[in-house]
Amino acid sequence: MKNQIRDLRREQGLSQEELARRCGVSRQTINAIENNKYDPTLALAFHLAAELGVRVDELFTPDSSAQA
Numbered sequence: 001m002k003n004q005i006r007d008l009r010r011e012q013g014l015s016q017e018e019l020a021r022r023c024g025v026s027r028q029t030i031n032a033i034e035n036n037k038y039d040p041t042l043a044l045a046f047h048l049a050a051e052l053g054v055r056v057d058e059l060f061t062p063d064s065s066a067q068a
Helices: 005-013 016-023 027-035 042-054
Strands: none
Touching: 005 016, 005 027, 005 042, 016 027, 016 042
């Protein structure tokens, strides 16, 4: 999965720490998600999307380089 979290977070002037606090996770979790090292739970994905003001399908897109 690719995501737009870093771009949207920066556009809104949010730090990883602030977004993490709003979503009830650690800064390290946000960092791992932004770097595509961790796929969030569905609940966290919806929370991230809500905090960033977008739909989940706008926040996450399939990674076209991933193998089936």
